[in-house]
Amino acid sequence: MTYCVGLLLNEGMVFLSDTRTNAGIDNISTYRKLFVFEEPGERIIVIQTAGSLSVTQTVIAKLREADEDPDASPYPSIMQAPTMLRMVEIVGQVLSDVTADISAKVDRMSQSATASMIIGGQRKGGSPRLFLVYPEGNFIEATEDTPYLQIGEHKYGKPILDRVVTPETSLEDARKAVLLSMDSTLRSNLSVGMPLDLLTVLTDTCQVQHQTRIEANDAAFQEMSHAWSKALRESFTSVR
Amino acid sequence: MTYCVGLLLNEGMVFLSDTRTNAGIDNISTYRKLFVFEEPGERIIVIQTAGSLSVTQTVIAKLREADEDPDASPYPSIMQAPTMLRMVEIVGQVLSDVTADISAKVDRMSQSATASMIIGGQRKGGSPRLFLVYPEGNFIEATEDTPYLQIGEHKYGKPILDRVVTPETSLEDARKAVLLSMDSTLRSNLSVGMPLDLLTVLTDTCQVQHQTRIEANDAAFQEMSHAWSKALRESFTSVR
Numbered sequence: 001m002t003y004c005v006g007l008l009l010n011e012g013m014v015f016l017s018d019t020r021t022n023a024g025i026d027n028i029s030t031y032r033k034l035f036v037f038e039e040p041g042e043r044i045i046v047i048q049t050a051g052s053l054s055v056t057q058t059v060i061a062k063l064r065e066a067d068e069d070p071d072a073s074p075y076p077s078i079m080q081a082p083t084m085l086r087m088v089e090i091v092g093q094v095l096s097d098v099t100a101d102i103s104a105k106v107d108r109m110s111q112s113a114t115a116s117m118i119i120g121g122q123r124k125g126g127s128p129r130l131f132l133v134y135p136e137g138n139f140i141e142a143t144e145d146t147p148y149l150q151i152g153e154h155k156y157g158k159p160i161l162d163r164v165v166t167p168e169t170s171l172e173d174a175r176k177a178v179l180l181s182m183d184s185t186l187r188s189n190l191s192v193g194m195p196l197d198l199l200t201v202l203t204d205t206c207q208v209q210h211q212t213r214i215e216a217n218d219a220a221f222q223e224m225s226h227a228w229s230k231a232l233r234e235s236f237t238s239v240r
Numbered sequence: 241m242t243y244c245v246g247l248l249l250n251e252g253m254v255f256l257s258d259t260r261t262n263a264g265i266d267n268i269s270t271y272r273k274l275f276v277f278e279e280p281g282e283r284i285i286v287i288q289t290a291g292s293l294s295v296t297q298t299v300i301a302k303l304r305e306a307d308e309d310p311d312a313s314p315y316p317s318i319m320q321a322p323t324m325l326r327m328v329e330i331v332g333q334v335l336s337d338v339t340a341d342i343s344a345k346v347d348r349m350s351q352s353a354t355a356s357m358i359i360g361g362q363r364k365g366g367s368p369r370l371f372l373v374y375p376e377g378n379f380i381e382a383t384e385d386t387p388y389l390q391i392g393e394h395k396y397g398k399p400i401l402d403r404v405v406t407p408e409t410s411l412e413d414a415r416k417a418v419l420l421s422m423d424s425t426l427r428s429n430l431s432v433g434m435p436l437d438l439l440t441v442l443t444d445t446c447q448v449q450h451q452t453r454i455e456a457n458d459a460a461f462q463e464m465s466h467a468w469s470k471a472l473r474e475s476f477t478s479v480r
Contacts, residue, residue, distance in 0.1 A: 155395030159424040163469060164476055176479065184399040224479055229403060231475030236404055239416065239467045 001191035002152030004048035020193030051115025096137030157181030241431035242392030244288035260433030291355025336377030397421030
C-alpha cells in the first residue's frame with residue numbers, strides 16, 4: 001500500500017508521500033511516489049501516486065514523453081495545457097488508458113492493476129488547484145470545505161487532518177500536520193514505510209519552495225514523533 | 241458499517257460498540273451490536289457483532305435457542321461449553337453455517353452477506369479470554385502483546401489504542417481509551433454512529449460490572465470529546 005496526502009491552503013500546497021511498495025508482504029521495495037513537472041515561475045505540477053507500480057510508472061513515463069517529445073506521443077503535454085482542469089483531464093485520460101491496457105493483460109491471471117493519483121498545480125495567472133484522479137480517470141477537486149486529499153492507506157491519518165487543517169492553516173503547521181498524519185499511519189500499517197518525500201509550493205510562485213527526503217533515521221522527524229507520542233499520552237491523562 | 245472494540249486487561253475486559261446499521265447510505269437504523277450471555281459468578285460471555293445484520297441476528301438467535309432450548313437446537317449451548325475455547329468454536333460453527341446458508345441465497349443476487357464477531361468471556365475457574373471470529377468461523381485470540389481486538393471500521397481508532405493500551409492499563413483508562421478511539425471513528429466515518437454500548441467485566445467475577453448506553457446527547461461523552469479535541473490541538477501546537 002501507500003499513503004500520500006496533499007493540502008491546498010491559502011499560503012500554498014503541501015505534499016507528503018511514503019515510498020514503500022510491496023508485491024506480497026515478503027517483497028518490499030522503495031520507490032518514489034512524488035513527481036514534479038516544473039517550469040519555475042510559469043507552471044508547477046506535482047503528482048503523487050498510489051496503486052500498481054506498473055500502472056503508475058507507465059503513466060508518469062507517458063506524461064514525461066508527451067512533454068519532452070510531443071511528436072512521439074498521442075497525448076498533449078500537461079506543461080502546455082491551457083488550464084489546470086485540462087491538465088488533470090490529460091492525466092486522467094493517460095491513467096484510464098494505461099489501466100485498461102494493463103488490466104486487459106492481468107485479467108487473464110485473475111488479478112487487477114489499478115492506481116489513483118493526487119495532482120496539485122498552478123500555472124501563471126491561474127489559481128492553485130488540487131485533484132484526486134481515480135483509476136477510471138475521473139476526478140474530484142479539493143475545496144475550501146475539504147482542503148486536503150489522500151490516497152492509499154488513508155484512514156489512520158485522517159483524524160488529525162480533520163481536526164487541524166483548514167485553508168487558513170500556515171505552511172509550517174501544515175507540514176507538521178501531514179507528518180503527524182503520516183506518523184500515525186506508519187505506526188499502524190506495515191505497508192506504509194519510510195523514507196518520506198515532502199514538498200511545498202508557495203501560492204503564485206509556480207515553483208517548488210522546498211523539497212526534502214526524510215530518511216528513517218531523520219533526527220527531527222524522530223523527535224517530532226516522540227514529542228507527539230508524549231503529548232498524546234499527556235492529553236490522554238488530562239482528559240476525564 | 242460498524243465499530244466495535246474489545247480489550248483484555250489484567251483488571252478486566254472492556255467492550256464498546258456503536259449501534260448504526262445501514263442498507264445503503266439512505267437507510268440508517270439503530271441496532272444493538274453487543275450481547276451478553278451471563279450466569280453471574282459462574283460464566284460471562286460478551287459478543288460484539290459487525291457485518292450483515294441478517295447473519296448476526298440469526299447467529300445470536302441460534303446461540304440463545306441452543307442455550308434456552310437445547311433439545312430444539314443442533315448446537316451445544318455456549319453456557320455449557322467446558323472451556324472458553326470450546327465456546328468460541330461453537331460460535332464459529334454457528335457463524336460459519338449461517339453465513340453459508342444466507343450466502344447461498346444472496347449469491348443468486350450477486351451479493352454477499354458476511355459477519356465477524358468479537359467474543360470475550362470467562363468461566364469460573366478459567367482465565368478471561370478474548371477472541372475475534374471471522375466469517376468463515378475461524379478465529380484469533382487477544383494476547384499480552386496485542387490486548388485489544390476490533391471489528392468493522394477499525395482504522396481511524398487504532399492509533400490511540402496502539403499508543404495507550406497495554407494489559408496493565410486500568411479499567412478507567414481503558415474506558416477512556418475505547419471512547420476516544422470511538423470518538424475519532426465517529427468523526428471520520430458516517431457509517432458509525434451513536435448511541436454507544438459500553439460494558440465492563442472485572443476479572444474473576446464472571447459477571448457484568450457495568451453496562452451503559454451512551455446516547456448522542458450524553459453530556460459526559462460530549463465533554464470528553466471536546467476536552468480531547470482541545471488537548472489534541474494544544475498537543476499539536478506544542479510539538480515542533
